[in-house]
Amino acid sequence: MAQHALDEAQVVAAATELAKQIGFEAVTLTKTAAQLAIQPQSMYRYVKNTDDLKGKILAENMALLVNQLYEQLIGLSGEQALTQLMMTVAFGEYTQIMPHDFAGVAKYLHYDAVREQYNRLYEMIPRLLKSLISDADKIRRGTQLLADYMLGESVTSRNNENDDLTQRRADFSANIAQILAMLRN
Structure with a gap:
């Protein structure tokens, strides 16, 4: 690719494709x-360093x-929307790039866009809890609890390949319902 035709979006797109092939950390x-068939020094026109590239x-x-x-x-609301959100983050194949271990993402939170x-x-x-619960303290605590559970399950479900995924999903969904019931009381 000619240097004069290159821009930051193309650099990030190429790096994203590379991450799909060799893994994000590599x-x-x-x-x-x-x-991109360019000299490594040319990359500094578009990104500051490797961490900056990964942040993008x-x-x-x-x-x-x-x-x-x-x-x-x-079209979803309340408990149905919250369950869908949590199931997608915990079990979804939403990206080939982003680590499901959000601790990996945390290393890049100093970048504004991340x-x-x-x-x-x-x-x-x-936002979804507010449609179910009016108590601000319960919303705050429920947010922490549900976020930790959702992100933790994302890691656990991918690191326990021998587990029955159908059962794991059913248990996760039942646990969400129990957490929401507890928060409503």
């Missing part, structure tokens, strides 16, 4: 430059996830 400026990849993929979630929730998308995801929970 992406570097040098490997991305090779993918994550921000873009998190935006795709959050937008997908909003689309899935159209933090913005993470906050968009996190803010969905209290």
Whole structure:
């Protein structure tokens, strides 16, 4: 690709494709430059360093996830919408790039775009809880509890490949219902 025709969006797109091939953690400026057939030094026109590049990849993929979630929730409300949100994050194959271990995402929260998308995801929970619960303390505590449970299950379900996924989903859904019932009381 000619240098004069390159822009940041193309660099991030190439790095995203590379991440699909070799894994997110293996992406570097040098490997991305090779993918684009440019010199590694040319990458500094578009990104500051490898972490900056990875932050841009994550921000873009998190935006795709959050937008997908909003689309899935159209027409749903209350407990049904909250359950759908949590099931998608915990079990969905929403991206080949973004680590399902959100601790991996946390390393990039100092980038504004990553933090913005993470906050968009996190803010969905209290918005949905407000349709079920009016007590601000319960909404705050419920948000923490449900977010931790959702993100934890995302990691657990992918690291326990021998588990019965159907049973795991059923248990997860039943546990969400129990948590919501507890919060309503």
